[in-house]
Amino acid sequence: MNLKHLLFVALLALSWDIHAHEDEANKLHQHDVTIKLQWQHQFQFAGIYAAKEKGFYQQAGLDVDIQAGFTRPYDEVESGNVEFGISGTGIVAEYLKGRPFVALGATFQNSPYVWLVKADSGIYSASDFIGKTLTRQFYADDLTSIFLKQNIDTSKIQFVLPTEKNLDNLIDGHVDGLTAYISNEPFLMAQRQEPYRTISPQDYDIQFYSDILFTSQQYLEQNPTTVEAFRQATYKGWRYAAEHPDEIVDLVLQKYNSQQKSRSHLKYEAEKLLELSLYPTVDFGHMTTHRWQQIADIYRQLGHYDEVGNLDDFLYKNQTANTVQPTWLITTLGVISFIALLSYLLKRHHNVKLTAQIRQQTESMKEELRERKALEATARHESLRLQTLLDNTIDSVITINQSGIIENYNKASVQLFGYQPDEVIGKNITMLMPASYRDQHKLGMARFLSTEETRIIGKPVEVEALHKSGNTFPIELTLSDFKWEQKYLFTGIARDISQQKAEQEALLKAKYEAERANNAKSEFLSSMSHELRTPLNGILGFSQLILSDTEHTLNEKQRHNINQIIHSGKHLLSLINDVLELSEIDSGRIKTSDDHVPIASVFEECQPLLQALAKQQNINIDFQDGTDAVVLADFTKLKQVFITLVSNAIKYNKTGGEVLVSASVQTHNNSLKLTITDTGKGISKDRQAQVFTAFERLGQERHVEGAGIGLSVSKRLIEAMGGQIDFASTEGQGTSFWIELPLSKNAINHIDDIKKADGEQEVSLSQRKTDTEIALPSKQILYIEDNPANIKLIEVFLSRFKHVSLETCETAEAGLEIVNQRKPDLILMDINLPGISGIEAAQKLHDTPEFADIPLIALTAAALEENSHAAQGLFTAYITKPVDFTLLARTLQPYL
Structure with missing residues (x-):
């Protein structure tokens, strides 16, 4: 018999075997069967939907009815009301308790149950649940087994039953963790943009199957062919669902979406659940006896039963395969015989050729072995070299x-x-x-x-x-x-990094101590400012009133002495203001504005004051104000710096000396340079490094008044405005200070609305006295102040206005009660009061429509910028103590 004849005989045998199997398959009869799910329709049961809708059940001779549920259908399958069901791994516990169930296959190789916690909960593992509140769903036995494996005392965990508001309870902190389904609650947390973390059994090497397809032993014995056909068609459906997830998502949306889930939710379910299936690495339906024995032992440790029995009848065996085994055995033996015969003939036919090839391959392998040994030696050398590098x-x-x-x-x-x-x-x-x-x-x-x-x-x-x-x-x-x-x-x-950490902690501690000391200093200065302003208010206030008293005139010596008191008081006030401003800058609370400031307006505003000071010192000032440049700066603070620099040039000059003030545009950096040059003694080189240091007087403590703060404040203000300040000095010849500020891109004068205080017409107290001759309507003024000296001062001041009657009280509460009883024409009020503050009282008046129109003027020692900001919008005017009675008279004029 030649080779062609042998092949022909083999093909006939295989054809006979295939037809025999087709005949066997055709023997299947059409059956109506029902499968009961353990939950409502969702992608969790996608393979069953695919098997039905793609015709896999029909091809297997089955007409399948799919029923949704809320619990595991143990009773329905055992009673025969339904033929098949879906369950968790708890079915093994039911079997070991004596219920006649057979597990046909596992859909998912890992459990979908997890613990869900908030990302900021501080819970990273099962042991972190000790002392916490956790929802427990008793069918998630694989989660419970984690406590068992980790030897965690569950009596130290508060377990509560789940509710419909599980997620709200977790987000609001009523519970610390939820028993969740991996494809459901995590998706809902992400939808609500709530960061979360999951803890799963796989993290602890606990492997539970999920979604077990099962039937009863009785139904299997009576219908083995139907059971095998249903099992094969079901897992064929699951393979199709895994390979066409988007199509099956559409199918669920159209026919099986009783929970009304969105497409994005179903796609999320598909992704997470198919990951648990391990398909295609592991086929759907795969189970092993060893793994079921491990699961059963965990249930025994959880107390579900005393001893794990034999699981041989629990796992499904394909009984229909046994009926066709003899046919397959004969076919297999025939094919083996044929192959053996064919191999023998081929071996004889090619013996010589094969022998030669084997010899050639042997030589090739020997050569390859020699090369491999050389490579291994090189590799050992490189490994030793690498280890040497690592060790060094x-x-x-x-x-x-x-x-x-x-x-x-x-x-x-x-x-x-x-x-x-x-x-x-x-x-x-x-x-x-x-x-x-x-x-x-x-x-x-x-x-x-x-x-x-x-x-x-x-x-x-x-x-x-x-x-x-x-x-x-x-x-x-x-x-x-x-x-x-x-x-x-x-x-x-x-x-x-022990040393670095220690150094870092030391730095942090030093930083904390420095900040604490700085805050304490700022609080002390703020408190001292308030406390010092209150007696200064009495000293300067009564001094001004004495000078302006036309009924009791003073002789020249007395006026000189009073003026000395006022001068000393104003000097003390200036020192307080400088120290306070330095404290504000040090604490980072200083704020500057970006005004468009014509430099000529700064000269114009400051010139009268500075010329008067220069005249007293017999100094000549030359203002070379030929430029029309406009700079970006805080108008008020720039004037403050300018006055400081020119005042110093006057104070530290020689008798009959000169001060030159000039301004020039610097084109290289688009800035304005303002220079103040004096003809004084200059600054010695050994002291020039301390020029901008606070409280440094450069050896002039006995000769010139001051605290040595002005230049330090000026430097910080200029730098806060984006500028620079510096100086040059030659001992015996004089000093030049200069500041540079950025030029405004728009040279239009933006401060036309700035009123020049020195040019306004003031109404003197003596003129006020003559005003009383005019019949003026009577005015009621309420003054809320807790300091008796300040009350007396205002009483004396207002006594000169015959048509004004003054009522005083010491607390804001008493003041509000007076306002309710008799509405005054004007209210003067301190800020720092016992009980509620002046700010709170002003807010109450502002919020009451009946009293919102009463003019409200603050008279306060709270002179910090943050104090005036807090009072903004509540007061008609904000006047700080010590009170300037000229300013107070001008402020009161519209209301008296």
């Missing part, structure tokens, strides 16, 4: 595999951790971690291996390490990962 690095380098086992450990690691290489290689990396880090490491490793996502690989992080001695210490750790032969390896580079 200053940082600890440790390599672990994806199970956490240490594979490489260099010499620097010995010094860092105290262990020798033979003590750690082959051990888990957790031995080098404090206990508090170990669960986090395991969970992080599990998540990375399943998702390949991490927040720490490639970035230096600060963690605690554990020395062999048992002491913990801080390290900076940088991790990297790579794959070798389809498995991950991780390399960690660690560096001891």
